[in-house]
Amino acid sequence: MGIRQRIVPLAAALALTGGLTAVATAPALAAGPKAGQTTGTAAADGTYLYFKKNQSNPGDSRLYLMKSLRNAKDKVLAKYRAGAGDGGPNSKNECASSQGWLPNGTYQVLAHDEHYNGGDQGINGKVIHVEDKVCENGRTTRAELFVHSEMWPEGSQADRQPGKDNPYRWDGPDDYRSLGCIKLNPAHITNLFAKAGQYGWPTKLKVAG
Template sequence: MPTRGLRTRIAPLAVATALVGGLVATTTAAAPDARAAGGGYYLYFKKNTSDPINSKLYLMKSVAGAKDEVVAKYRAGSGNGSQNECATNKGWLPGTNTKNGKYKIEFHRTNFDGIINGHVIKLSDKKCAKGTKRTELFVHSEMKPNGKQGTIESERWDGTRDYYSNGCVKLKPSDIKDLFAKAGRYGWPKTLYVVK
């Protein structure tokens, strides 16, 4: 009888510990089974119609049966200030709802060497509302291929004006590095959604 009484007191404690342990794992290191049960992680780009270079990019966690959680939030720009999503190399990222604003994340790299460099997330091509196909769309910053700051303008972050881009989503270097660290820890998103 004393053994049963001890078991009765310990069992609720074990369940509470398991629940708290599961919550900690989900919020700090998200075990693979937690991501699968909750639907995983995704990026969410919220356009700012009054100031396109002061938009927001969120790393989100999908939670089954509950409101999705913000894991991280960053200031982001898209385009050269134009809200014409069909203007190639000028307008902001096409899409304004979950149907036409869904992008597949094709890859992510920390050492990309091209027109843009360093930490990049490659997005799928997208047709704008009028049918123009937008290509070479990335989430990126301004840095050298090795992730350090360079001496030429396209490899050096100078301030607010650097949020302008040729239609990609642009973050400051410290923010994209933080995004990569968090996505690496919790689980890499496979999708980016764009909304107004």
């Protein structure tokens, strides 16, 4: 999530927007590829998201839009630089709520929205919401997990404020930092929404690395 904003309950955020666009459940999907590669076969045609963690630089990880095929290797439809983690010492600790990146595993994509209004939590505009996940310690649940960028709810950018980092404007590479969500720059999340509209909305997110 946006590194400078507090988390608010999803119910409150949904009340502001009237809800997200729900995504239907789909058959189980194949595991994601190694970075930049395709792999395996899937049970049925469909699309999914695959987040590949970069252990040396969490803010320079990759998000893939994948196509699963019945009798062929999964196909990369698009790939984007993506960040997760707040840039601090706990960025790679999946059990550090609001600091670390997402736990490894497969997530259901719950909903997507082009004009989400998350208020002061810093999640606005184009967002994809995924389910909560219990991290590797078996006790900590990571919640309020999104793929998002930095923009106003209608998708525009705030005015630049010299010397200040605006949560409604993409100011540069430091904006790949988050409170645990996956972040893309505005152009890339716009492209992802277009590709998902073209090829079919993903119903799963696979996180590995």
